[in-house]
Amino acid sequence: MLMTATRTAQAATRRAPRAARKVKASTGEARVEAFLADASLHLRGSPEGRTPARFGVDLGTATIVLTALDDHGRPAYWDFVRATVVRDGVVVDFQGAVDAVRTLKARAEAALGITVDEAATAHPPAVPSSDCRACHFVLQQAGIECRALVDEVTAANALLQVRDGAVIDVGGGSTGVGVFRSGELVSLSDQAGGGHQLDLILAGALKLSIEEAEVRKREHGADVASLLRPGIERIAESIRRQCGGTPPGIVHLAGGALRLPQADTVIARYLGWPVHAYDHAELITPFGIAVS
Numbered sequence: 022m023l024m025t026a027t028r029t030a031q032a033a034t035r036r037a038p039r040a041a042r043k044v045k046a047s048t049g050e051a052r053v054e055a056f057l058a059d060a061s062l063h064l065r066g067s068p069e070g071r072t073p074a075r076f077g078v079d080l081g082t083a084t085i086v087l088t089a090l091d092d093h094g095r096p097a098y099w100d101f102v103r104a105t106v107v108r109d110g111v112v113v114d115f116q117g118a119v120d121a122v123r124t125l126k127a128r129a130e131a132a133l134g135i136t137v138d139e140a141a142t143a144h145p146p147a148v149p150s151s152d153c154r155a156c157h158f159v160l161q162q163a164g165i166e167c168r169a170l171v172d173e174v175t176a177a178n179a180l181l182q183v184r185d186g187a188v189i190d191v192g193g194g195s196t197g198v199g200v201f202r203s204g205e206l207v208s209l210s211d212q213a214g215g216g217h218q219l220d221l222i223l224a225g226a227l228k229l230s231i232e233e234a235e236v237r238k239r240e241h242g243a244d245v246a247s248l249l250r251p252g253i254e255r256i257a258e259s260i261r262r263q264c265g266g267t268p269p270g271i272v273h274l275a276g277g278a279l280r281l282p283q284a285d286t287v288i289a290r291y292l293g294w295p296v297h298a299y300d301h302a303e304l305i306t307p308f309g310i311a312v313s
């Protein structure tokens with residue numbers, strides 16, 4: 022698997038221009054950076070003067086996240102649990118997913134002194150509508166009315182507000198890609214491959230369990246960067262393919278999987294396209310869901 026990834030990466034590296042083109046923040050990107058920096062401060066707590074009023078639930082492969090905005094659209098609260106109840110965009114452990122959402126709802130209500138009655142949620146692009154409905158039922162069973170069900174890339178862009186460019190969500194299990202032109206979504210797709218595949222590479226290379234590899238990756242990302250490079254280039258190749266091989270404008274990176282040191286540089290070099298990465302990129306889709 023590693024061999025294949027390496028060969029694919031080398032082949033495409035020959036095709037792509039080599040200059041890294043990481044993009045400096047524009048006004049829109051600076052707004053998002055400020056929002057995310059602010060949001061990151063409110064894990065399991067709400068700042069004075071902000072009443073959580075609009076909720077989102079992200080049923081991810083690696084992480085289930087509950088987010089809240091106040092009436093002015095400011096980040097007001099978030100919480101997460103790590104759970105493997107969703108695979109390839111499909112809820113594979115319905116009761117586990119309900120329990121995770123119930124836990125998040127109960128913790129939010131205890132911390133905030135309010136009730137969480139309704140929330141938006143999201144599904145990966147390109148999952149069948151029956152699987153999308155499962156997300157709706159998970160919330161319902163957990164005592165939350167589903168006020169909106171959107172795809173994850175559209176949710177991410179509700180926060181990012183990209184008018185021309187690509188929005189990429191690299192999560193635990195898959196890489197979703199949406200291309201926007203003049204504010205319209207012109208292509209939307211999703212392919213397997215994300216942070217979990219990086220764990221598998223690391224586990225194989227260092228003879229660790231997948232759980233140990235996950236911890237090593239998060240806590241010592243810089244030390245394992247060279248081992249993970251082929252895996253990150255494989256994600257870049259997935260992005261390139263899903264964009265039809267054509268530069269889409271600025272590539273905006275959301276999702277937790279590329280939070281590794283220098284991952285954005287590897288992606289930018291591989292693609293030869295302008296790339297913008299965000300601190301706290303793992304919060305973009307969850308808060309985008311609350312915005313939706």
Ligand SMILES: Nc1ncnc2c1ncn2[C@@H]1O[C@H](COP(=O)(O)OP(=O)(O)OP(=O)(O)O)[C@@H](O)[C@H]1O
Pocket residue numbers: 079080081082083084085107110190191192193194195196215216217235238239242275276277278279280281303
């Ligand atoms: N600091 C970090 N360094 C490296 N990887 C990280 C870091 N933080 C999170 N990750 C990785 O990000 C992934 C989880 O990201 P995210 O929460 O966006 O995924 P998800 O929404 O649960 O999955 P999906 O969108 O595919 O359903 C995991 O693979 C995790 O290992």
Ligand SMILES: [Mg+2]
Pocket residue numbers: 079081082173190192193276306
């Ligand atoms: Mg996700």
